[in-house]
Amino acid sequence: MSKRPQTSPPSGRPRPARPRGKTPPYKPPVQSPDAETVMLPSVPPDGDAPARAPDPGAGRTNGAVGAVAEAAPGVPADEEDLGPTTRVLVMPRGRRGAEPARVSQSSPRRTWVSRGVLLVILCVQAALSVRLRNTAFDNEALLLQAGHLEIAHLLHGVPLPGNYASFLPGAPALYPVLGAAADGLGGLEAARLISLVAMLATTGLLYSMTRLLFNERIGLCAATLFCVTEATIMLGNLATNDAVSLALLALASWIVVRTAAWRWRAYLLAAPVASLAVANDYWALLYLPTLAGLAGLAAYPYHGRPALVRTLLFGAVTVELFAAAVAIAGQAYVTGARSVLATRAAGSVPVLHILAEAGTWGGLTTAVALLGAIGYTIQVRNEPNERIALPGSRPCRIVLGAMLAGTAVLTVAYQVGLNTDVSLNTRLGFGLFFAAPMAGVGLARLVGDHFRRAQLGIAVWAAALTLGLSQADQLFGSWPDATPLVSVLARYLQPGARYLVEDDNIPIYYLRGRADAQPGQFTSTYDIVYRDSRGQLLTGTPGFLAAVRAGYFQVIIYNNTVTPGLDKALATALQSDPKYRLAGSVVQNATGFRATCYVWVRM
Amino acid sequence: MTAGARAGCLAGITLIAALAGCGTLSSHAPAASSGRHGATADGSGPAASSAQKLPYDISGLLDPTDGKFFGVEPQGAPAFGPVTSFADSLGKRPDLIGQYVAWNSSFPAQAVSTAWSYGALYYIAWEPYQTTLSAIADGQSDAYITRFAQAVRALNLPVAISFGHEMNGNWYPWGISDNTAAQFAAAWRHIHNLFTQAGAGNVIWVWNPNVISSLPVVALKPYYPGDAYVDWVGITGYFDNVGPHNFATLYGPTMTEVRQFTAKPFIIAETAVQTGPTDLREIRSLIAGVENHPEVLGFSWFDYNKKGINWQIESRPVLRNALARQLTGLQLIDPKK
Numbered sequence: 016m017s018k019r020p021q022t023s024p025p026s027g028r029p030r031p032a033r034p035r036g037k038t039p040p041y042k043p044p045v046q047s048p049d050a051e052t053v054m055l056p057s058v059p060p061d062g063d064a065p066a067r068a069p070d071p072g073a074g075r076t077n078g079a080v081g082a083v084a085e086a087a088p089g090v091p092a093d094e095e096d097l098g099p100t101t102r103v104l105v106m107p108r109g110r111r112g113a114e115p116a117r118v119s120q121s122s123p124r125r126t127w128v129s130r131g132v133l134l135v136i137l138c139v140q141a142a143l144s145v146r147l148r149n150t151a152f153d154n155e156a157l158l159l160q161a162g163h164l165e166i167a168h169l170l171h172g173v174p175l176p177g178n179y180a181s182f183l184p185g186a187p188a189l190y191p192v193l194g195a196a197a198d199g200l201g202g203l204e205a206a207r208l209i210s211l212v213a214m215l216a217t218t219g220l221l222y223s224m225t226r227l228l229f230n231e232r233i234g235l236c237a238a239t240l241f242c243v244t245e246a247t248i249m250l251g252n253l254a255t256n257d258a259v260s261l262a263l264l265a266l267a268s269w270i271v272v273r274t275a276a277w278r279w280r281a282y283l284l285a286a287p288v289a290s291l292a293v294a295n296d297y298w299a300l301l302y303l304p305t306l307a308g309l310a311g312l313a314a315y316p317y318h319g320r321p322a323l324v325r326t327l328l329f330g331a332v333t334v335e336l337f338a339a340a341v342a343i344a345g346q347a348y349v350t351g352a353r354s355v356l357a358t359r360a361a362g363s364v365p366v367l368h369i370l371a372e373a374g375t376w377g378g379l380t381t382a383v384a385l386l387g388a389i390g391y392t393i394q395v396r397n398e399p400n401e402r403i404a405l406p407g408s409r410p411c412r413i414v415l416g417a418m419l420a421g422t423a424v425l426t427v428a429y430q431v432g433l434n435t436d437v438s439l440n441t442r443l444g445f446g447l448f449f450a451a452p453m454a455g456v457g458l459a460r461l462v463g464d465h466f467r468r469a470q471l472g473i474a475v476w477a478a479a480l481t482l483g484l485s486q487a488d489q490l491f492g493s494w495p496d497a498t499p500l501v502s503v504l505a506r507y508l509q510p511g512a513r514y515l516v517e518d519d520n521i522p523i524y525y526l527r528g529r530a531d532a533q534p535g536q537f538t539s540t541y542d543i544v545y546r547d548s549r550g551q552l553l554t555g556t557p558g559f560l561a562a563v564r565a566g567y568f569q570v571i572i573y574n575n576t577v578t579p580g581l582d583k584a585l586a587t588a589l590q591s592d593p594k595y596r597l598a599g600s601v602v603q604n605a606t607g608f609r610a611t612c613y614v615w616v617r618m
Numbered sequence: 619m620t621a622g623a624r625a626g627c628l629a630g631i632t633l634i635a636a637l638a639g640c641g642t643l644s645s646h647a648p649a650a651s652s653g654r655h656g657a658t659a660d661g662s663g664p665a666a667s668s669a670q671k672l673p674y675d676i677s678g679l680l681d682p683t684d685g686k687f688f689g690v691e692p693q694g695a696p697a698f699g700p701v702t703s704f705a706d707s708l709g710k711r712p713d714l715i716g717q718y719v720a721w722n723s724s725f726p727a728q729a730v731s732t733a734w735s736y737g738a739l740y741y742i743a744w745e746p747y748q749t750t751l752s753a754i755a756d757g758q759s760d761a762y763i764t765r766f767a768q769a770v771r772a773l774n775l776p777v778a779i780s781f782g783h784e785m786n787g788n789w790y791p792w793g794i795s796d797n798t799a800a801q802f803a804a805a806w807r808h809i810h811n812l813f814t815q816a817g818a819g820n821v822i823w824v825w826n827p828n829v830i831s832s833l834p835v836v837a838l839k840p841y842y843p844g845d846a847y848v849d850w851v852g853i854t855g856y857f858d859n860v861g862p863h864n865f866a867t868l869y870g871p872t873m874t875e876v877r878q879f880t881a882k883p884f885i886i887a888e889t890a891v892q893t894g895p896t897d898l899r900e901i902r903s904l905i906a907g908v909e910n911h912p913e914v915l916g917f918s919w920f921d922y923n924k925k926g927i928n929w930q931i932e933s934r935p936v937l938r939n940a941l942a943r944q945l946t947g948l949q950l951i952d953p954k955k
Contacts (some may be wrong), residue, residue, distance in 0.1 A: 499672050506675055591807075591816050593845035598681075599673020600771065600817025611817050614673065618680075 039239075043193050111533050125510055129231035133222050133238060137215050140242035144211055144251030147487060150497040151203055155254040156182075156524035159188050159206055160534065162195025163527060176534050180347035184355045185296045190256035203254060210258035214251035217258070217395055217448060218242050220265040224272045225452040228313065236472075237455025240383060243479050245486035246444030247377045252491070254286040256296040257441050261448060263292030264299055268449070271329070273536060275313035275322075282310050282325055290336040296441060301334060301429060305422045305449050312415045364436050372436050373427040376486055377443040379479050381423040384450035387457025388416030416453055423450035440490055488606075495603035500612055501525045503601055505572060508532050512569035515540065515559070517577050517612075538568070540578040540585075556581050566594045569617050574610040623642030639818035674820045676776045678955070679739065680849050682881050685951035686908055687916025689714025689741060691888065693923065693930070696729035701736070704921055707932040708942045713950050714778075716741040716888075716918050721749050722762055727768035734775050739953040741778040741824070741887075741918065745790070746805070751782070753795045755804035763809055767816035776953065780824035780887060781806055784834045784854050787828045794833070799840030806843040826887045829872045831861060839879045840870075850915065851876050852887030857900035858927075859892050864900065865907025873913075884918035891937060898940050905944035918952070 151159070165187050167173040179187040197205040218238050226234035241247055250258040270285035289306055292299040311326035341349060392413050426446035430439050447454075462472035504514065504522050508531040516522055519537040526532035545567065547557035551562050559581060562568060571589065573582040589595045594617055601612040688710065692700035695717035705711045715733045717726060720741050727833050730740040749759060770777060782792040785802050792802065806825070813821055825848040827838050842848070853876075855861075855868045862868040873884060886908065891900045908914050931938045 503672055586814070589812050591844065591846050595846075596677075596849075597814050597817075597819040598675065598677065599819035601673060602817075613814075613817060614819070616677070 030273055046454060064553045068432040089537050092194055125231060127227070129235060132235050133219065136222075136242050136360065137218060138230065139143040140218055140247065140251065141211060141215060143243065143484060143487070144214065147248070147252045147491040149491055149494065151521060151524055152253060152255075153518060153520050155203070155206070157202070158183065158191045158255055159194050159198045160520065160524045160527060162191030162193070162200070163191050164534070166195055166199075167342065178347055180344070181349055181350045182354055184298065185256040185260070185351075185378060186294045186344065186348060189291075190259050193259070194254050198254070206254035207252050208587050210253055210255070211251045213258040213262035214247055217262045217265040218247070220262070220453050221267040221448060224265070224269045225455050227269075227272045227275075230454065233452070233455040233459050233585070234318040235455070237451040239476055240380050240454045240479055241447060241451040242446055243476070243483040244380055244444065245483045245490065246441055246447060248483055249485035249490060250441055250444050253441065255441075257298070257444070260292045260296035260299045261445055263288055264302055264306065264445065267292065268309055271306065271310035272313045275310075276317040280328070282314070282323075282329065285310065286329055286336060288333040290333055291295070293337070294340060297355040298438075299445065300352070300356065301425065302422065302445055302449065305418060305425075308414075308418050309449075310562070311409065315411055344506070351478055363434055366431050367433070369431050369434075369436050369439065370427065372439055373430070373515075375412065375482075376440050377423060377447050379421070379426075379475070379482060380447050383457040383461070383475060384420040384423060384454035385457070387455065387460060388420040390460045391416045391453065391456050403506055408514075408532075415457075418449075420453040421452045422446045440486075450488045484597060492606040493608060495605040495608060495610070497521045499601045500572070500603070503599065503614050505529075505532075507570045507598070507614075509569055512536060513538065513567055515562075515571045515573075516570040517573045517582070540573060540581050556584050560584060560588050563588050563592065563595070566617055571615040572612055574612040576610050586613065594618060623693065634908055647813045652713050660887050670772050673771075673817070674774050674776055676820055679776055679822060679951075679953060680899075682915065682951050683912070684955075685713075685949040686914075687714040687727060687739070687885060687918070688945060688948060689716055689738075689916065689918030690952050691716035691718070691743075691918055691920050691922065692740075693921060694728045698729070698732055698736075700921065701733075701738075703734075703814055703932055704919075707938055708945060710942065710945045710950075711737060712919075713738050713953055714741055714916065714918055715739070716743060718743045718745055719757075721746045725766050725773075727769055730773060730775055732853060734954070737952065737954060738778055739778060739822075740743045742780070743783050743826070743887075744779055744781045746782055746792050751786055751792055751801040751805040755801060755808045757808070760812060763812045767813040767818045770813070770821060771816050771818040772822060776820050777833045778822040778824050778850070780826040780852055781809055783826040783887065784828040784851065785841050786830070786838060787832060788863040794836055797839075800941050802841050807847055810843070810847045822849045823847060824850045824852040824887060825882075826854060827872065827876075829853060829868060830856035830875060831855075831868070831871065836869075836916065838875055845880055845882065848880065848882055850885050851880065851882045852885050854888040855886065856920070856929075857891040857897070857904065859894040860900040865911075866903075869907065883913050883915050884911070885915045889917055890931075892927060892929070893934060893937065897937055901940045901944060905941075905948060909948060 056578040084340070112546060127279035163181045164173070164175055165179070169188075169192070170173050179191070183191065187193075194206040194209060199208050201208070218241055221241055222238040224234075225237040250261065267289040268284035270288065271282045274281035274284070285306065286455075289299075289303055293303065307326045307330045310329045311323040314322035314325050392416045395412070424444070425441075426442055430436060430442070458472055458475060461475060462469055466472075499605065501522050504516070505526060508514075508526070508529065510531045512531065513536050514522070514532075514536050517540045519539040523534050523537050527534075540559070543554060543558040543562065545553045545562045547553060547561045548565065552558075563585065564573070571585065573585055595615045596618050598616040599615045600614065603610045603612055668766070690701060690704050690712045692704055692715070694700045694810075695715070701712065701715055702817070711942045715729075715736075715738045717729060719726060721744070726740075733740040741843065753759065754763075782790075782802060782805070784790060785792055785797075786795075788795045810823065824840060828933050830836070830838065853869055855872070857863065858866065860874060869884075869886065876884070886904075889904065891897045891904065904917065908917050919929075919931060921931075921932075923930050928934070931941055
């Protein structure tokens with residue numbers, strides 16, 4: 016929809032010949048006497064040469080204007096031509112380092128149009144997420160319930176029933192508390208709203224970061240693709256720690272890109288943000304190398320090879336922060352992180368199955384990102400007068416493209432390494448966030464200059480939208496409505512009674528606040544330590560069966576899904592046990608899931 | 619229109635089409651929720667899908683203390699006309715309606731539903747004709763039993779089922795002549811387990827021997843499948859012209875024997891008074907016995923004209939009036955409460 020600026024060169028204007036051969040070395044800018052004007056060295060308009068548009072955001076910050084020397088022919092007409100060798104470059108006052116020249120494409124109109132389009136994208140993303148409806152997912156129930164207990168512990172000193180730090184996917188005092196606070200105010204919907212806000216912020220930061228790396232059009236393309244992926248839609252309506260951590264990673268990424276040109280070490284502000292992201296969701300640890308790499312690569316065009324020190328320094332500071340955090344928090348957090356990153360998820364899902372799932376959920380965006388990375392490597396041009404690349408050498412572009420697009424693959428590779436597809440559909444969102452800028456490049460390349468192949472771009476996006484919508488619908492409906500089961504259980508609650516429930520997180524969450532449904536009254540079918548009448552400690556199936564024989568549980572609920580072996584043993588024991596009677600059954604239906612929940616009550 | 623504008627329009631149309639194709643913004647609202655903890659069980663009819671309803675909580679019917687069951691086994695069931703005639707003649711609506719259901723017959727869901735709407739619990743006397751107890755226990759009827767159980771679960775209304783009633787007699791194929799007590803108990807437990815697997819917790823299981831006076835040598839305990847499989851102990855016993863003439867002598871010995879192995883409540887599952895010199899006294903004794911025994915949940919009148927004996931109350935005005943008078947003081951149960 017964008018209209019080319021009025022200052023565009025006439026179509027008949029001859030384009031400069033592309034110089035061949037080795038890229039001329041980057042020359043540092045010459046500081047002008049008034050300290051607001053930077054005289055940039057002459058740069059040939061080669062794809063490999065520094066050619067970067069001025070940062071419109073920075074320019075609006077103080078409105079400083081510099082005069083840039085331009086010796087080479089072929090100055091794009093977007094720039095205000097001040098003469099044969101001079102063009103205007105917007106520079107912030109006194110806080111950034113040297114700004115390499117790039118072809119200017121920004122204008123206030125373009126900026127506001129882009130922001131308007133971004134607003135539409137965010138509205139679409141919000142609509143796609145909030146349309147999903149279901150009762151709490153198991154992880155949501157676990158995290159929110161843990162948060163309620165943490166709040167009670169922090170505010171009122173109520174003892175915690177267990178060491179949540181050792182098995183939650185993030186620090187219990189972070190997202191669980193935040194989510195539970197929202198849950199306490201407005202229920203599950205309020206907790207999910209936090210995730211929605213986080214995911215909208217993620218998309219906004221993605222746009223801004225990509226705009227800084229490339230330009231508005233690429234930023235919009237990246238945001239357009241990212242907002243319709245299954246992971247983005249899901250995470251925007253799931254009250255778990257993932258969305259907040261992803262938003263924090265996005266903020267950290269944005270910081271390192273936004274401060275890339277700055278001389279002082281403002282990029283290190285990203286380190287505590289990234290550390291917080293990891294503390295909130297240990298899975299985010301996987302993406303810190305990408306973040307560190309981005310810190311160096313984004314700064315490379317401004318500072319040359321010394322910029323790569325940023326990667327090391329960012330990594331070192333982050334590691335220091337982790338060490339300090341672990342020293343303060345304790346070993347339980349390390350155990351929790353290990354459980355997320357290694358042991359808990361380890362499974363036996365076939366590699367091909369994981370790859371097929373990953374391909375289904377994130378394959379299209381990843382493919383477009385790979386296409387963008389390849390195209391970005393080959394040619395730094397999108398439209399005839401547009402240069403989307405960071406100035407720098409081709410190897411630099413190769414590394415940046417491979418690193419960003421490859422991060423999407425890294426997620427899958429790690430899951431393949433664990434032989435599990437647990438949470439793959441949401442974890443893909445982390446990798447896709449980093450791959451999205453290159454996907455934006457790829458989509459822009461597909462569309463071509465002047466929207467020459469708009470239909471192709473729309474076809475890709477429509478496919479991404481259709482896939483994302485249908486997959487999010489399917490996955491968000493893949494767990495059964497908890498309402499009937501919770502309602503049935505609520506009939507038989509008694510003060511001090513004990514309840515054996517196959518997956519007890521859901522009823523614990525929904526029945527919280529009831530004096531006869533305290534977390535300590537629940538036992539899941541995962542494990543038990545039961546002391547029988549002779550004082551013998553029993554675990555596992557013998558422990559459960561001994562407890563049933565003793566009438567230990569007031570209510571027993573199983574559905575033959577999580578622990579089918581134990582459930583079968585329970586069914587056999589219960590049907591001949593006069594203390595218990597089958598109170599009824601609840602049929603659980605969900606997408607790709609059907610089970611019968613048996614409810615036994617002690618008479 | 620520029621290429622960009624065309625592209626934007628196309629993208630917008632695509633988005634709208636995609637959203638429309640995947641449902642409206644509210645199309646995924648949970649169907650069974652009414653507030654956070656959602657649905658309530660009303661069991662108000664068979665039309666709704668059982669998957670969307672909570673299982674009916676029958677715990678209040680297992681040993682009710684707020685009244686008695688006054689039932690009828692009408693000739694012509696499952697037709698409902700005889701029930702209303704019976705009720706009209708006595709001026710009292712029964713809260714228990716019985717039907718004899720032959721083996722391999724389907725579950726009379728409509729009759730159960732109609733009775734429930736009327737305010738009565740349906741009582742099925744399930745008669746294993748054309749099969750054997752050992753065949754049932756061996757699983758040869760599993761498909762039929764499972765189908766029956768699934769229909770019971772799907773209806774999601776309380777129903778009482780008595781399998782192989784009067785098993786301690788020698789007049790039915792499932793009686794003592796051709797079967798052992800162990801076979802009967804095994805068949806019962808097998809059926810019960812299949813109902814459990816089907817998730818049908820809405821069944822009140824009635825173990826129903828005949829009064830032991832008919833065949834006193836037959837011990838009841840071996841026929842008893844166990845407390846885990848039984849909710850009520852039904853007793854069949856008629857006030858005929860040759861047997862005991864009061865509640866205590868007719869049912870007492872059986873109740874005493876049963877109490878030696880279970881504490882489950884009783885129901886007089888099948889009874890009637892034959893016209894004779896003591897019929898009015900027997901009517902009074904029956905009602906008084908039910909009223910005065912807290913462990914007796916009620917009785918069900920066998921309203922048949924069968925094998926030359928007319929047990930139907932409507933055609934016997936003197937007895938009918940006597941029974942109607944006795945019933946005026948009897949507090950009945952509302953099963954739907």
